[in-house]
Amino acid sequence: MxxxxxxxxxxxxxxxxxxxxxxxxxxxxxxxxxxxxxxxxxxxxxxxxxxxxxxxxxxxxxxxxxxxxxxxxxxxxxxxxxxxxxxxxxxxxxxxxxxxxxxxxxxxxxxxxxxxxxxxxxPETIFTVWHNVFERGELVKGERFLVHGGAGGIGSAAIQLAHLFGAEVFTTVGSSDKISFVQELGASAIVNYKESDFEEVWSGVGMDVILDSIGGSYFEKNINILSEEGRLVVINAMQGAKVELNLIKMMQKRVHLTGSTLxxxxxxxxxxxxxxxxxxxxxxxxxxxxxxxxxxxxxxxxxxxxxxxxxxxxxxxxxxxxx
Incomplete structure (x- = not known):
C-alpha cells in the first residue's frame, strides 16, 4: 500500500x-x-x-x-x-x-x-514550453518573445528557455516584487499589469511570438502588438475562452494563431x-x-x-x- x-x-x-x-x-x-x-x-x-x-x-x-x-x-x-x-x-x-x-x-x-x-x-513546464514556444511558435534567436504571468511555473520556464536560446524576453507580472525575480530569469522588459496596460506600453514594438494563458481581453491586445508574421500561441484561457477576432487585421499582419493542450x-x-x-x-x-x-x-x-x-x-x- x-x-x-x-x-x-x-x-x-x-x-x-x-x-x-x-x-x-x-x-x-x-x-x-x-x-x-x-x-x-x-x-x-x-x-x-x-x-x-x-x-x-x-x-x-x-x-x-x-x-x-x-x-x-x-x-x-x-x-x-x-x-x-x-x-x-x-x-x-x-x-x-x-x-x-x-x-x-x-x-x-x-x-x-x-x-x-x-x-x-x-517536466510539465519544460514539455509545455518547448512544444508551444519552440515547436509551434518557432521562436528563434534574436526574436521578441512575450509570455504573460512570468513569475509562475510556465512563465519562469518560458523566460529562461527563451533567454537561453537568444530571444529578447518581455513579460507581464501582477506585483512590483516580482519584477526583480523575472529579471534574474532573463526578462529584459516587464509590465506590472495592475499598474499599466501592456498593449499601450508595447504598442509598435512588434512581438514575434506571444505565449498566452489568459485569453479573454488579452486576445485582442495580443493580436494588436504582434509583428507581421507574428505567432500567438494559446495554452489556457483563464479570463475566458470566447473571444472576438478581427479577420482583416489577422490577414493584414499574416498572423499565425495556434494553441495546444498537453x-x-x-x-x-x-x-x-x-x-x-x-x-x-x-x-x-x-x-x-x-x-x-x-x-x-x-x-x-x-x-x-x-x-x-x-x-x-x-x-x-x-x-x-x-x-
Missing part, C-alpha cells in the same frame, strides 16, 4: 485528503517510480474543482502531472531506464502519490547533482517531445544554466496549503510537494 493525496469531492483546497491506495501495477512499457517530490500545477487546481477531468484510463481522483524519484520496478518491455535511476517524469495524472507507474520513455534521467525537489518542477496527447507524441527535451534542454539543466525556481516545498500531507498558495498568486516559481 501507499499514501496518496485524493480529491474526496470537488471543491476548495480542503477536499484534498491523504488516503491509502494500492501501489499501481506496472505495464509492459512502464516503470514504477518511488516518488520523492511532485510538482503542483494550475491544471491540478482545475481538476480539484471538477473542471479538468483526467483522460480515460488515468486515475480520476489523484492530481499530479510531474514527479521526480527513483525507479524501483521495470516492465518487461520498458526501455531507456533501469532500476535505481534517478528520473523525472511527465504524467497524465496520479502524481500526488508515493508511487507512480509511467511510460518508461516519458522518464528523463536527471543529473546526480540535481535535487529531486527541483527536478519535480521541470495532457490528452498520445503517448507517441509525448515520447517524441521527451526525446527533443533530452537533446535540447537537458544539456542546459546538466550544466546549471536552466534551473527550477522554487517558491515553496510542502509535505504531501499539506497539499491543501500548497493549492491555497497557488490560488493566492502570491508566489514566484514552482510549488512542490515532498514525499
Amino acid at each position: 501507499m499514501y496518496a493525496v485524493v480529491i474526496t469531492e470537488f471543491g476548495g483546497p480542503e477536499v484534498l485528503q491523504v488516503e491509502e491506495r494500492e501501489i499501481p501495477e506496472v505495464g509492459d512499457n512502464e516503470v514504477l517510480i518511488e516518488v520523492s517530490a511532485a510538482g503542483v500545477n494550475r491544471p491540478d487546481i482545475f481538476q480539484r474543482k471538477g473542471n479538468y477531468p483526467a483522460p480515460a484510463g488515468v486515475v480520476a481522483d489523484i492530481s499530479g502531472l510531474e514527479v521526480a524519484g527513483v525507479v524501483v520496478g521495470v516492465g518487461k518491455a520498458a526501455r531507456g531506464v533501469k532500476v535505481g535511476d534517478r528520473v523525472m517524469a511527465l504524467l497524465a495524472g496520479g502524481g500526488y502519490a508515493q508511487y507512480v507507474a509511467v511510460d518508461a520513455m516519458l522518464c528523463i534521467v536527471i543529473p546526480d547533482h540535481l535535487p529531486f525537489v527541483e527536478a519535480a518542477g521541470m 495532457r490528452s496527447r498520445s503517448i507517441e507524441f509525448k515520447r517524441s517531445l521527451a526525446d527533443a527535451i533530452r537533446r535540447q534542454v537537458m544539456p542546459l539543466v546538466d550544466k546549471g544554466a536552466y534551473k527550477t525556481p522554487i517558491a515553496e516545498v510542502f509535505s504531501y500531507k499539506d497539499a491543501s496549503a500548497a493549492h491555497a498558495l497557488m490560488e493566492s498568486r502570491f508566489f514566484q516559481g514552482k510549488i512542490i510537494l515532498g514525499f
Whole structure:
C-alpha cells in the first residue's frame, strides 16, 4: 500500500485528503517510480474543482502531472531506464502519490547533482514550453518573445528557455516584487499589469511570438502588438475562452494563431517531445544554466496549503510537494 493525496469531492483546497491506495501495477512499457517530490500545477487546481477531468484510463481522483524519484520496478518491455535511476517524469495524472507507474520513455534521467525537489518542477513546464514556444511558435534567436504571468511555473520556464536560446524576453507580472525575480530569469522588459496596460506600453514594438494563458481581453491586445508574421500561441484561457477576432487585421499582419493542450496527447507524441527535451534542454539543466525556481516545498500531507498558495498568486516559481 501507499499514501496518496485524493480529491474526496470537488471543491476548495480542503477536499484534498491523504488516503491509502494500492501501489499501481506496472505495464509492459512502464516503470514504477518511488516518488520523492511532485510538482503542483494550475491544471491540478482545475481538476480539484471538477473542471479538468483526467483522460480515460488515468486515475480520476489523484492530481499530479510531474514527479521526480527513483525507479524501483521495470516492465518487461520498458526501455531507456533501469532500476535505481534517478528520473523525472511527465504524467497524465496520479502524481500526488508515493508511487507512480509511467511510460518508461516519458522518464528523463536527471543529473546526480540535481535535487529531486527541483527536478519535480521541470517536466510539465519544460514539455509545455518547448512544444508551444519552440515547436509551434518557432521562436528563434534574436526574436521578441512575450509570455504573460512570468513569475509562475510556465512563465519562469518560458523566460529562461527563451533567454537561453537568444530571444529578447518581455513579460507581464501582477506585483512590483516580482519584477526583480523575472529579471534574474532573463526578462529584459516587464509590465506590472495592475499598474499599466501592456498593449499601450508595447504598442509598435512588434512581438514575434506571444505565449498566452489568459485569453479573454488579452486576445485582442495580443493580436494588436504582434509583428507581421507574428505567432500567438494559446495554452489556457483563464479570463475566458470566447473571444472576438478581427479577420482583416489577422490577414493584414499574416498572423499565425495556434494553441495546444498537453495532457490528452498520445503517448507517441509525448515520447517524441521527451526525446527533443533530452537533446535540447537537458544539456542546459546538466550544466546549471536552466534551473527550477522554487517558491515553496510542502509535505504531501499539506497539499491543501500548497493549492491555497497557488490560488493566492502570491508566489514566484514552482510549488512542490515532498514525499
